[in-house]
Amino acid sequence: MTLPGSVLTWLIQLIRCCLCLLGFCGAAHGTDDAPARPLDAHWDAGARDCKAAAPLPLQTFFYDRRTIILRQNPCVSAEANFIYLLLGESRAMLIDTGAVADASIMPLADTIMGHLPEKNGTRLPLLIVHTHKHLDHRAGDTQFAHLAGVEIIGADLESVRTFFGFPQWPEGVGHVDLGGRIIDVLPAPGHQENHVVFYDNETALLFSGDFLMPGRLLISDRQAFRESAVRIATYLSPRPVAHILGAHIELDAAGIPYNFGTHFHPNERPLELSREDLVALGGAFEHFNGFYARYPHFVLFNSKLELPVLGFEELMAR
Ligand SMILES: [Zn+2]
Numbered sequence: 001m002t003l004p005g006s007v008l009t010w011l012i013q014l015i016r017c018c019l020c021l022l023g024f025c026g027a028a029h030g031t032d033d034a035p036a037r038p039l040d041a042h043w044d045a046g047a048r049d050c051k052a053a054a055p056l057p058l059q060t061f062f063y064d065r066r067t068i069i070l071r072q073n074p075c076v077s078a079e080a081n082f083i084y085l086l087l088g089e090s091r092a093m094l095i096d097t098g099a100v101a102d103a104s105i106m107p108l109a110d111t112i113m114g115h116l117p118e119k120n121g122t123r124l125p126l127l128i129v130h131t132h133k134h135l136d137h138r139a140g141d142t143q144f145a146h147l148a149g150v151e152i153i154g155a156d157l158e159s160v161r162t163f164f165g166f167p168q169w170p171e172g173v174g175h176v177d178l179g180g181r182i183i184d185v186l187p188a189p190g191h192q193e194n195h196v197v198f199y200d201n202e203t204a205l206l207f208s209g210d211f212l213m214p215g216r217l218l219i220s221d222r223q224a225f226r227e228s229a230v231r232i233a234t235y236l237s238p239r240p241v242a243h244i245l246g247a248h249i250e251l252d253a254a255g256i257p258y259n260f261g262t263h264f265h266p267n268e269r270p271l272e273l274s275r276e277d278l279v280a281l282g283g284a285f286e287h288f289n290g291f292y293a294r295y296p297h298f299v300l301f302n303s304k305l306e307l308p309v310l311g312f313e314e315l316m317a318r
């Protein structure tokens, strides 16, 4: 017997509904995201000989007029951090300040203050927050320390819990209102104990720091990491996700990690990841050997085994 196409479609939808009611379409499947606009950014690759190349220390990319992505040149710091500036109606928020304290090497504060619009003759106030407390995400704080209209939130756990309001850490969701732009803040311990990620309701971007990025995901607490991935995927399940933007790119277009500490990133893979990568991250821990595992868009890497793993990785890359 052959069913007419419309009846078949109706039957498939009915079966899908029944499976959902029975709990077979949970958070892991998530919302079907509309195709997101690619970043279409070309990041400076650094150089084999940075002295000869002398590139600009900071690269600026406008995702849109209120969402600005900055990247430290790999020549300035091998970490080559991404830093994000979000503009609202009443204030701006900077996520991370990068790996360089010295303004003469990387003029972060000058660059950021230059991007803040003025209202009635006064610059938009700036809030500085961090994905976590590793130094490559907050070394630039010192450049802002004495500037008027700037508030810096400490990167220690107590400051993070207090400012964003997490009495039941790592449960709960914090909110930052930038004026017509609400940013949700979600705990994401696992790479580091007080890591958070930021979800922008305006652009549907998730700023994920070192928790999820195209690179080595250093794991300090395996269980916390897995639980964070599942909790964040569940939270985002009914929400759109345009891109997941982390703090580093450490893989080339073929998914091979660059050598640790290199200042040259030829043929980098794109910065952006997707909801599928977040779901894959949660699932990856179920089979993780606790040592090292390479996936197409990230590498799980036990931070306690750093040296042996780096040697192993070089062998695998040959
Ligand atoms: Zn880190």
Ligand SMILES: [Zn+2]
Pocket: 079, 134, 136, 137, 210, 247, 248
């Ligand atoms: Zn980092």
